[in-house]
Amino acid sequence: MKTKMINMNPSQLLILVFTIFIIIGTIFLKLPWATTTSISWWDALFTATSAMTVTGLAVVDTETAYTLFGEIVIVSLIQLGGLGIMSFAVLIFMVLGKKIGFRERILVQQSMNQTSLGGVVQLVRNLFFFSLVIEFIAMVLLSLRWVPELGWSKGIYYSFFHSISAFNNAGFALWSDGLSRYVGDPIINIVITLLFIIGGLGFTVLADLKSKDTFRKLSLHSKIMIVGTFSINIVAMLFIFILEYGNPNTLGSLSLVEKWWASYFQAVTTRTAGFNSLDIGSLSDPTIHFMILLMFVGAGSASTGGGIKLTTFIVIVLAVVTYLKGKKEIVVARRTVAETIIFRSLAITMISLTLIFLAIFVLTITEEAAFLPIVFEVVSAFGTVGLSMGITGTLSIIGKLVIIIVMFAGKLGPLTFAFSLARQEKSKIRYPQEDVLTG
Template sequence: MMFKKTMHISPSRLLILVFFSFITLGTLLLKLPIASITTISWIDALFTVTSAVTVTGLNTVDASGTFTTFGQIIIMILIQVGGLGIMSFSVLIFIMLRKKIGLKQRVVMQHALNQISIGGVIKLVRNLFVFSFAIEGIAVIILCLKWVPEYGFGKGIYFSFFHSISAFNNAGFALWPDNLSRYVGSPVVNLVITSLIIIGGIGFTVISDLWSSKKLKYLSLHSKLMIFGTLFVNIVSMLIIFLLEFQNPHTMGGLDTADKWWASYFQAITTRTAGFNTIDIAGLENSTVLYMLLLMFVGAGSASTGGGIKLTTFLIILLAVATFLKGKKEVTYLNRTINHAHIYKALAVTIISLLFIFFALFILNVTEDLPFMQLMYEVVSAFGTVGLSMGITAYLSTVGKGVIIFMMFLGKIGPLTLAFSLAKPDQCKVRYPQEDVLIG
């Protein structure tokens, strides 16, 4: 009934309200005495819950040593619901109760899943859950083959469940203090975790398109952009990280050649939006940190479990720049013309995101006595819902933690959703005469 009563609220504001309510509930649960081994502050509980719901992975406390099994299960549930979407779970409940899903509910789902139209939204949600649970289940079985012999039956299964959910939803939460560094050379852990990250980060629209299309040529332009772009970025990133960190004694210098390739591959995939790490992020070369900032800012795919401005947004801007330099008027790719409205949207997303990152970084440089590069890494990681850190999260002040909480929230709901929730639609139909402005 609450879902129906709030339908008069704009979709953007409703999404923010639902996320805020869910974060509040999660914070209260995590503050229960049975949720933690040692008492944690309200700000740390709020930070952890926000990080879980926004599937980021940044932590002010060690999840493995601070929370009980009950607390860790709460975090795992928050990751699953936050990754697949709170509104998606609401629709799933409607479907299970055989309730009719009206037009307004479908409009909200359109905004939540970042779809162009409301057509097929409910089918997408249904397929989303079936596919997600199936992939997570397969990953659990494979990881059990690795971790049950290592940790025992109960603990091995629990670890497999937790990290499968965390990886598929691109959360980056791990149950070891060193994250996944102990498995830097493990083929099973590397391949399973990165496969989950890629599948979860490529976007449910692409997955649905791949499922329904029999041949590659029948895929939508969005799916082709995401698939080709993901392959290119991942391969190039692996090579760049390998070359930059090959001799770094603080990261990959002490590893053998095979493990260096595994480490490079893992960091190339996880930096996009996942937040796991198998090497010490604080020990990276400045050149690697700078490159990772770009990867985190770009992020994953639309309608995925990841954050950032999205890969297609970045690619459309590059195509628009290339079109301008060639002197053409229409942005085209694979014999398809990209709508000007999508180009404007891509520019709006990018500019608004950069402005929020600038102001967050400005505030942190005023309130925190920490190196600039580390603060920038933290802010971009929070915005991209990545979760990688150079080791400063726990040392942030209350104001600093509040800024990062806001950036994680912004990265999850999207800068345009926040902008639309605050702005009033322009009803003016008046057109004004054109006049030239000097550019560049």
């Protein structure tokens, strides 16, 4: 077995490790004391996959179906999945004082989607430091809001659960209607969204931000991520505000201030966090259509999010614009983007579209649901978003299996594919070249 594992390539090993953790999670969630009433093996597998891939789609109501033990299993899977098992592995090596070899670095490099081996150990250290500090601060802030409302033990526990769920972009909430009851609450809106926006930028960006003192000194990747995240969130907020303004089931019944809070929240949550403060099933078709694009694009590379990744999307857009202008090289902020990055982005996008297409195809056969909720569900799973128009609970067994596969591929696929695509290639340099993480 040991020799076999050594013969595996890192992608296969990563998939194996994720699978093992999901199986362990499934067994834990199937234990009698994990649930209030017995759930099926399929539902346990679905929930474990959803938690481990930080998706947040729920076949059973997280609020009522699971005991405290079950919820702890879920939040543990979220933390494991979010930070990446591989970085855990490196941490264990570090703690045990073992030398971190080339092989382990490759694994972490892949799970963090890094293109160079240098600084991997440092990255993992920073990753843990950031995560724990940010989650702790958020827990304190949320406690200020929830302890007075829910009492000490429940208030602190809810703060603990939701800060981990939010920072890892998992989207699991302990209320059946998500965070709808806090639709106009500034503290909840700000803390939760800041958590998943920071988590969604990716740890490389955070590390970069920590070590540089001006925006100009940041890496190309960080610049694209920060400007891209800001722009897409603004656009999404305006779209949702305008499209839903008169919808009586969503923004229509809210005050103007609440309308803005809700538009902001739904705009930033859709690319991968998956929390909701509006009823997704009541949104209008154009909003849903637009959200499908946001979910497909997703968050940043080396972040807790899914999707093809924001940088992949931006590289594709820039590639098309560049070629329409008849230019030969993509230039951003006085840097050119290598051709290999474009091909990688193309491959990621097309593989993702193929996966989504096939999943929708199967679901249109196996499910009774209409077309739009099916498309929404599949893209939500692929982007590890976790929003749903309400069909998750009604999925057939084949439907659940398809969504499980899509969540798994959404979390690991583009990344592992990207790794198998990574190649060194010499190119004629005009501007100095610099990598952009894609997928």
